[in-house]
Amino acid sequence: QAKLAGKHRYHLFDAEQDRSLRSHHESLEHLRAALHAGEFVLFFQPKVNMRTGEVLGAEALLRWQHPQQGLLPPAHFLPIIEEHPLAVELGNWVIDAALQQIREWQQQGLSLPVSVNIGARQLRQRDFARQLQELLGHYPDIAPRLLELEVLETSALGDLAQISQLLEDCRGLGVGLSLDDFGTGYSSLTYLKRLPATIVKVDQSFIRDILEDPEDLAILDGILGLASAFGRQVIAEGVETREHGDMLLRIGCDLAQGYGIARPMPAAELPAWVARWRPEPHWAGLRRLNRE
Ligand code: C2E
Ligand code: MG
Ligand code: MG
Ligand code: MG
Numbered sequence: 001q002a003k004l005a006g007k008h009r010y011h012l013f014d015a016e017q018d019r020s021l022r023s024h025h026e027s028l029e030h031l032r033a034a035l036h037a038g039e040f041v042l043f044f045q046p047k048v049n050m051r052t053g054e055v056l057g058a059e060a061l062l063r064w065q066h067p068q069q070g071l072l073p074p075a076h077f078l079p080i081i082e083e084h085p086l087a088v089e090l091g092n093w094v095i096d097a098a099l100q101q102i103r104e105w106q107q108q109g110l111s112l113p114v115s116v117n118i119g120a121r122q123l124r125q126r127d128f129a130r131q132l133q134e135l136l137g138h139y140p141d142i143a144p145r146l147l148e149l150e151v152l153e154t155s156a157l158g159d160l161a162q163i164s165q166l167l168e169d170c171r172g173l174g175v176g177l178s179l180d181d182f183g184t185g186y187s188s189l190t191y192l193k194r195l196p197a198t199i200v201k202v203d204q205s206f207i208r209d210i211l212e213d214p215e216d217l218a219i220l221d222g223i224l225g226l227a228s229a230f231g232r233q234v235i236a237e238g239v240e241t242r243e244h245g246d247m248l249l250r251i252g253c254d255l256a257q258g259y260g261i262a263r264p265m266p267a268a269e270l271p272a273w274v275a276r277w278r279p280e281p282h283w284a285g286l287r288r289l290n291r292e
Contacts (some may be wrong), residue, residue, distance in 0.1 A: 129169035144174030177264030204238020
């Protein structure tokens, strides 16, 4: 009886698994078709210096302009292709689209660094740096430093020596490098030490509660101290309110990105935003608290 039930369950499971595999396959095909139909677009979210009012650059964030479902964020489709070769194709599309955008803004007289997110699957390609070089080669009029790579520390989980060499090779091409979602992985400090990043982006989960949670504030303060000892700049992600900005400036974190500054926007809106943006008037005068 038990055996029969077990067998039955096995069959059920099998059928479910089969269905989910088939739908996975279908989703992949939809994504491939969407890529070839030009349904992906980049949105851009500014990064600023809250104290000086300088706009440092913008992060390119991928969206799927779905013909029926509207604008879809990466959480809706990236997990489906994360481990698939299609992630590489899409990743290269993102880099190329970012370079095109840099060129377009440059032609309008706006020289703005753009960062792109690089997925783990992309970084596992041994010839990633060579592919990047080839993509950059299509845009000889663009200074490579205008392109920055954002790498999740969790993507380095593989062979650290290999990935740090690969990222060194990318840096050798002149592009910038930041450690994204810093603090959420298991070996943040090792990555800080070993990866040739110039910027550390502190994950929004540490920023969200800094106004109420002294421990998150202490973590952030610690990251700021460490990063400066390593000669890295720190950007706070997920700065949602003016009060977040106040607190960050008090503890010496001037660089920020978040809804409180600007939401991700279509490329066409960014130049006007850059021309118009001013920091909160009292930000420039906020005193830094003394570190004890
Ligand atoms: P991320 O690189 O850490 O990007 C920041 C995410 O936080 C973005 O979500 C952004 O819209 C959102 N965000 C910005 N400011 C705030 C804020 O103040 N509050 C809150 N709650 N959220 C904020 P998005 O665009 O949905 O992207 C999510 C993640 O998907 C990104 O996290 C990145 O890891 C990944 N991603 C986005 N575009 C690409 C891409 O082209 N390639 C790859 N491989 N990954 C991408
Ligand atoms: Mg990012
Ligand atoms: Mg991030
Ligand atoms: Mg993130």
